[in-house]
Amino acid sequence: MLLQKNRVIRRRAVVGLLVAASLTLLTMSYREGSTGVVGSVQDGVVELTAPFASVAHRVTSPFVDGWHWTTGLIHARNQTAELHRLQNRVGRDESMIKELTQELRTAQQNAHWVQENAHFKTVSGSVIATSPDTDTPSVLLGIGGDDGVELNDPVVAPVSDGGALVGRVKAVTGSTATVQVLLDPAIGVTATVQGEQGANGTIVPSTGTPGELTMAEVPQSVLVKNGDTVVTSGYTGKLGSLYPDGIPIGRVTYVQNNDLGQQSKQIQVTPFVNFDNLGGVVVLEMSHGQGG
């Protein structure tokens, strides 16, 4: 019992002495900094341990290098994966930027066309679907009766130097409108060659060349050249029309005028509108009596 008590006292004394020594050293170290006795002790310990530390460093270097190689490899793999992820993201962003830029350009062209044709009451919209039926091609717009679109309203699309005719509205719901495009054989738009008196005819899809138009029933007597611009002829004249006059349709690319005995000639017209890549369009609200 006494022995155990002595041991307890001794342990407590040892711990107390060590705590006191620590506090004394701490105080001295705090006062002296790295000079005096404390600095000498530190220098001595460093000198004593330096060779061992050097040996330990050399012995463990291969393992440390192996560790660094392994962690570096993992890091490199992670970086590669991250790089691939970033590349994909950049690709998606780039694609989105292109798409947005295209939409912005289209919207700007729309706005420009609307501004220049302020006498029309218009509503702008986007093509949300294209009919896969090649016999009766049409496009679906994301605007409809709720936006003021009505049956037979003409539809134009902005092109580089203004707007050009796309077709007419052939069906309307509250939120969508189906547009019969110029490539539909049933459309029949009355047109004229700009600057040529009496060069009137009807625009229909070209039967031999997909994507091209034919201007039929043009009198043989008028002079039409390649490069002439074909526009809608409007309401006046013997051929009535749903479309106001002067809306560009396309450019003359071929004139067939050497068939003797025929009353009219045929003209091949390349449309200004690219029907494969229609984005934004403008609907002219003609049924409201705003036409020019």
Add this chain to the structure above:
Amino acid sequence: MLDYPKALVCVFLLMVLQISVTPQLYPFGGGPDLIAILVVALALWRGLEMAAVTGFLGGLLLDAVLYRHLGMTSLAYLACAWLVATFSGRGEAGAGMLEPAPPRPLPWVIAGALLVQVGLVAVQLLLGESYDAGFLVWHQIVPSLLQTTLLALILLPLLRRLFRPTRARPDVSAAPAH
């Protein structure tokens, strides 16, 4: 009898490893605390006295080599030794004495390493040094605890071979009567 020399050799070797090897593996601070593992192991298997002496010397060596205030780390290790020995029921026990079997060391290593880290921060704050608390916790204390725990899994079996825990004597008073 050879426990003290073995402890001294261990504390020196572990200190050398701690200052020369672990900074290469963990260059951004928060390396493992090998001395804390030794101090906790000794507190559990050899009692308070040896753990306190080992912790004091280990702390002194570390402070000297790292040019810190002498005695700062010693105080933290002394506190660690005292708390582990006391709360694990090994405070006043010794070899051959009637005592319970030593507890599993790993949880005590984690608690002891945490205590050392917190103690060091407390002493440094008392000395007027200021730290960003978030940085201290997430870049110093938590990484150090994790690495100490991982290395304790390797180091504790080796230390157990050197300092085999004293076995508890059977409690004769609890034996059934015939």
